[in-house]
Amino acid sequence: MRRSFKFLLRPTRHQEIALAACLEDHRTLYNAALEHRRTAYRKAGVTIRYGDQSADLKHIRADDTGGQGRWSFSSQQATLRRLDRAFRAFFDRVKAGRTPGFPRFKGRGRFDTVEWPRDGDGCRWDSQPEHPTAAFVRLQGVGHVRVHRHRPVKGRVKTIGVKREGDRWYVVLSCDDVSAEPLPATGTAVGIDMGVASLVTTSGGEHVANPRHLAATADRLADAQRALARKKRGSTRRRKAVARVAALHGKVRRQRLDHGHKAVFALVRTYDVIVHEDLRIANMTRSASGTLTQPGRNVAAKSGLNRSILDAGWGVFLTILSYKAESAGRELIAVNPAHTSRTCAACGHRAAENRLTQAEFACTACGHTAHADVNAAVNILRAGLALRRAARAV
Numbered sequence: 001m002r003r004s005f006k007f008l009l010r011p012t013r014h015q016e017i018a019l020a021a022c023l024e025d026h027r028t029l030y031n032a033a034l035e036h037r038r039t040a041y042r043k044a045g046v047t048i049r050y051g052d053q054s055a056d057l058k059h060i061r062a063d064d065t066g067g068q069g070r071w072s073f074s075s076q077q078a079t080l081r082r083l084d085r086a087f088r089a090f091f092d093r094v095k096a097g098r099t100p101g102f103p104r105f106k107g108r109g110r111f112d113t114v115e116w117p118r119d120g121d122g123c124r125w126d127s128q129p130e131h132p133t134a135a136f137v138r139l140q141g142v143g144h145v146r147v148h149r150h151r152p153v154k155g156r157v158k159t160i161g162v163k164r165e166g167d168r169w170y171v172v173l174s175c176d177d178v179s180a181e182p183l184p185a186t187g188t189a190v191g192i193d194m195g196v197a198s199l200v201t202t203s204g205g206e207h208v209a210n211p212r213h214l215a216a217t218a219d220r221l222a223d224a225q226r227a228l229a230r231k232k233r234g235s236t237r238r239r240k241a242v243a244r245v246a247a248l249h250g251k252v253r254r255q256r257l258d259h260g261h262k263a264v265f266a267l268v269r270t271y272d273v274i275v276h277e278d279l280r281i282a283n284m285t286r287s288a289s290g291t292l293t294q295p296g297r298n299v300a301a302k303s304g305l306n307r308s309i310l311d312a313g314w315g316v317f318l319t320i321l322s323y324k325a326e327s328a329g330r331e332l333i334a335v336n337p338a339h340t341s342r343t344c345a346a347c348g349h350r351a352a353e354n355r356l357t358q359a360e361f362a363c364t365a366c367g368h369t370a371h372a373d374v375n376a377a378v379n380i381l382r383a384g385l386a387l388r389r390a391a392r393a394v
Ligand SMILES: [Zn+2]
Pocket: 344, 345, 346, 347, 348, 349, 363, 364, 365, 366, 367, 368
């Protein structure tokens, strides 16, 4: 199976300048290739393809040895492929009858990743294995950059990426052949309901709250964005405000990941079978039934941003859950969440009136009462186990 590992880089001042130049040159390349495609298409109706642009790359490098020529040919090809994907997606949407926006130029701050498609080609993971204490990654044109490797890397390193987040730099390794580490079976199954007041509620009645500090950071981020909107374009104050917004975005991301890992770890350790809502369907039904516009009382409804940050936690949580479950040999089942919140888990009676408030469920038929999220989680578990039985019967 495939896994990715992300580590903080500790570049020297000199390397940091080289990293910034590397990123900037890849951005320039991306924009130039986009310009080329746009002009050819608009003026002559000619479609430029990846193969054409990759062939041009040789000349660009030869003409600019101190600039574009410094970096890895392969990482530049990866950048051109990225543009190619943007165009394919654009044409797919056109074909589907929609009117998508044309692929856009990447401004500073909108281009934050360079990828090397193969370890050993313009880059080398663990480039100084003889070093007694530290790990390094070698990047063409940058040098051996020190890595804060806070956990061991497993499997075989396939691609290496460098990412800028605010004023930090990270290396992202994508590894193949990562072996599973199954956990002992526990013989138990759980259903989980994902919400706003609680990130996760289990069918057993446990609530994993969205952390307070995440909501606090979200508030600060909202403030920082308002402050940014007041600053004059091109001013030093504006530049500082942009940096502050970026730093807070990074903080939200780290807090969400950290919290997601903890929540997932507890579930995967305890249960063999985990049933969750299919998020794509869940998002639609939630907004249709108005749940998103009426968050629980515990959540400060300070702004749409705050809520969207808490919501985005579901995606992160499910991503972590899916790879942890696979690695631990747990079974993960996604179910259609339709009606799970208004159906009685005790008698099956389905009515909108069953749901008294955001938090309370009281069945109008049998009188069963429960926390609304727990009731939903029990229904989710039941739906998952039914799917599982049906699959086994085939
Ligand atoms: Zn009932």
